[in-house]
Amino acid sequence: MRVAHAPTKPTGVSRAARAVYVTFAAQALSLAALVIFEEVRGRQLATELAAFGGRPSGADAEALAGPATAFAVLLLLAVAATVAAAAAYTTWLLRIRQACSLPAARSAVAAAWLIPGVNLLAPAVLLSETWRLATPQESRRTRLALVTAWWLSWLTTLAVFTLVLPHDASDGLTGLGLLELACLTLSAALCAATVHRITVLQPTPALHTQSPTPKVTPTTSLGRAT
Numbered sequence: 001m002r003v004a005h006a007p008t009k010p011t012g013v014s015r016a017a018r019a020v021y022v023t024f025a026a027q028a029l030s031l032a033a034l035v036i037f038e039e040v041r042g043r044q045l046a047t048e049l050a051a052f053g054g055r056p057s058g059a060d061a062e063a064l065a066g067p068a069t070a071f072a073v074l075l076l077l078a079v080a081a082t083v084a085a086a087a088a089y090t091t092w093l094l095r096i097r098q099a100c101s102l103p104a105a106r107s108a109v110a111a112a113w114l115i116p117g118v119n120l121l122a123p124a125v126l127l128s129e130t131w132r133l134a135t136p137q138e139s140r141r142t143r144l145a146l147v148t149a150w151w152l153s154w155l156t157t158l159a160v161f162t163l164v165l166p167h168d169a170s171d172g173l174t175g176l177g178l179l180e181l182a183c184l185t186l187s188a189a190l191c192a193a194t195v196h197r198i199t200v201l202q203p204t205p206a207l208h209t210q211s212p213t214p215k216v217t218p219t220t221s222l223g224r225a226t
Helices: 012-051 059-099 106-114 122-134 140-171 178-201
Strands: none
Touching: 012 059, 012 178, 059 106, 059 122, 059 178, 106 122, 122 140, 122 178, 140 178
16 A cells, blocks of 8 residues: 655645744844834934924934934834734634634634723633634643733733833933833744644644555466376
């Protein structure tokens, strides 16, 4: 019997997971570039703009045009990467839920993230439920530990960006620093880890086997009486 393994192709869930990894990495890198700019040139640029009342003119405006443009580009890249990461994660979550025959309405997923108060817990519950049904072989302790770690890191990141960052913004253009970068990078890494584990452990289609019926050639022995 010869077993032939059918060539595997990336599934929609796998492609969506790769998009999550790429966009999360882009988000962390773009934020890192913004933090570096803030440390190297941002504070000085903010001081210079403040000295001109935010509206430099003439030679002063030309001297600040380059750094201001660089800051604007970096800021746009960070925002675009964040939007892309959110879209990629939502797409992956919808596809993995569809693969598990779970309700996958975009409105329900969006409501879990956007309704104030509900979004403090619903996304973690949604992911834990999806993980439990997508990979029933996974231990409950591992699932809860990773989901809890990711969600606490995300809440910490949210608190840092909404409560701490506004107080630091007066020191530069954005106030971004190593604390914000570390929190967001950790949260993105833990989220990517949950995506990777669920995607890898999800049931895969059974391997196709070819079992050709062996051709039997009857052999007849004729004896002659002597």
